Amino acid sequence: MSIDLDELRRLRRARDRMDREYSQPLDVPALARTALMSPAHFSRRFRAVYSETPYSYLMTRRIERAKALLRNGDRSVTEVCFAVGCTSLGSFSARFTELVGETPSMYRARDHDELRVMPTCQTMVLTRPRKRRDPEPAKESSFGEAIAAAPA
Numbered sequence: 001m002s003i004d005l006d007e008l009r010r011l012r013r014a015r016d017r018m019d020r021e022y023s024q025p026l027d028v029p030a031l032a033r034t035a036l037m038s039p040a041h042f043s044r045r046f047r048a049v050y051s052e053t054p055y056s057y058l059m060t061r062r063i064e065r066a067k068a069l070l071r072n073g074d075r076s077v078t079e080v081c082f083a084v085g086c087t088s089l090g091s092f093s094a095r096f097t098e099l100v101g102e103t104p105s106m107y108r109a110r111d112h113d114e115l116r117v118m119p120t121c122q123t124m125v126l127t128r129p130r131k132r133r134d135p136e137p138a139k140e141s142s143f144g145e146a147i148a149a150a151p152a
Contacts (some may be wrong), residue, residue: 003049010035011049014042015057022061023085028054050067062086063099063129070108077104 013038014035018026031054032042046054061086078089081104086092096104 003045006046007137008049010037011042011046011067014046014054015050018054018058018061022058023083025083025085025087026058058100062092063096066092066104067100067107067129068094070104071112073108080104086139 014031017031017034021103028039028043030090032039035042035046043054046057050057053058066080066084069075069083070077075083081089081092084092093104100107102110117149
């Protein structure tokens with residue numbers, strides 16, 4: 001299935017909206033309107049281009065932001081759940097655990113001092129949620145490991 005540049009721009013517009021408005025109630029019909037597509041066509045094309053569903057992409061953005069808020073430690077898990085646009089604490093916790101490898105409470109309680117000295121752009125890359133395939137908890141790379149692993 002090929003994609004033309006106009007369609008790609010419209011899909012990118014919807015993806016950018018998810019990046020900006022992750023805390024707002026967004027659903028596939030609203031995002032499809034942003035991309036000027038029907039909901040079914042939007043979902044198919046989004047998955048074909050970005051290799052994940054619109055819902056999965058939005059939840060990954062929400063979990064990414066939740067990790068940043070939890071690292072600060074000044075909000076409860078429930079407050080963070082609602083701040084990032086989730087409406088169910090159970091669904092939020094399950095998705096967080098699936099992507100991060102530990103519960104939001106465990107993540108919040110962990111020491112994150114090593115990440116505080118890193119530039120924000122590097123912290124974002126190192127802490128980006130990824131779908132986990134193994135049962136082991138995720139270990140965020142240290143700054144030194146990140147530098148060593150970076151291409152020369």
